[in-house]
Amino acid sequence: WDFTFGGNYEDMFFFGLTLGVTTLRYFEESTWEERDDQDTIPYFESYQYNQTLETSGSGINVKAGFIFKPADAFRLGLAIHSPTWHSLVDEYSTSIKTDLEDGVIRDYTGPVFVPFDYNITTPFRVITSMGIIIGKQMAFNVDYEFLDYSQGRIRPVKRSFASDFTPVNKAMRSKYTASHNLRAGLE
Numbered sequence: 001w002d003f004t005f006g007g008n009y010e011d012m013f014f015f016g017l018t019l020g021v022t023t024l025r026y027f028e029e030s031t032w033e034e035r036d037d038q039d040t041i042p043y044f045e046s047y048q049y050n051q052t053l054e055t056s057g058s059g060i061n062v063k064a065g066f067i068f069k070p071a072d073a074f075r076l077g078l079a080i081h082s083p084t085w086h087s088l089v090d091e092y093s094t095s096i097k098t099d100l101e102d103g104v105i106r107d108y109t110g111p112v113f114v115p116f117d118y119n120i121t122t123p124f125r126v127i128t129s130m131g132i133i134i135g136k137q138m139a140f141n142v143d144y145e146f147l148d149y150s151q152g153r154i155r156p157v158k159r160s161f162a163s164d165f166t167p168v169n170k171a172m173r174s175k176y177t178a179s180h181n182l183r184a185g186l187e
Contacts, residue, residue, distance in 0.1 A: 014067040022059040022084060028052070045099035057088035059120075077129035083151075086120040117157035118165075123148050142184045149176035 006016035032049045065079035094110035125147040132140045150173045154165050 012069055014069065016063075016065045018063040020059075020061040020063065020084070022061070022086070024055070024057060024059075024086075024088075026053075026055040028054075043100050043102070045101045046097075047099075048097040050095045050097075052091075052093050054091045055088055057086055059084045059086035061085070061122075073133040075129075075131045077127075077131075079127040079129075081125045081127075083124045084122045086122075087157075088118055088120060090116045090118070092116075116161075118161075119153075119155045119157065121151075121153045121155075123151040139187045140185070142182070145181040145183075146178065147181070148178040150174075150178070152176070 001021040002018050003021075004016060004018040006014070008014040028051075030051045033046070034048075035046045036044050061084040062082040063079065065077065067075055067077045069075040090113075092113045096106075096108040096110075098106045098108075100106070125145060127143060127145045129141065129143040131142075134140065152172050154168055156162060156165060
């Protein structure tokens with residue numbers, strides 16, 4: 001969901017502000033099964049392993065942008081996108097079902113992991129732009145975007161699990177870098 005407000009002052013200063021609200025749900029269910037339909041394994045009929053993972057949550061971000069247009073043929077822009085702060089919950093469970101040809105089906109349910117709460121913070125970005133119209137015959141635009149992927153973070157809600165995420169956050173800081181994107185167009 002995006003809630004946006006925008007306006008201008010004397011058709012020279014334009015501004016916009018957006019509050020973004022995200023929701024997500026991811027569901028994964030896996031089943032591994034083995035059967036001895038040919039009766040080649042003594043005392044074994046079948047084995048089934050089930051695993052489920054559900055991740056759900058929501059997030060929030062803010063985006064602000066400004067355009068300065070001192071003349072009809074020239075404009076400068078700046079946009080800042082805050083990180084998205086996600087609050088997520090994982091629920092995970094497993095079960096095993098076996099039939100060993102003795103007529104007794106054994107069901108084992110693994111511990112249902114207490115829902116695990118954690119937060120993910122995405123990197124912020126800054127975008128600048130310039131546009132020029134030349135003689136009402138040609139338009140030129142250039143955008144520069146800065147985004148530092150190494151600034152992403154994942155943190156548990158309970159501090160007692162903080163050390164579990166230290167390797168992941170260190171890996172993000174060491175493997176990911178800042179991105180400088182330059183886009184230009186001529187029409």
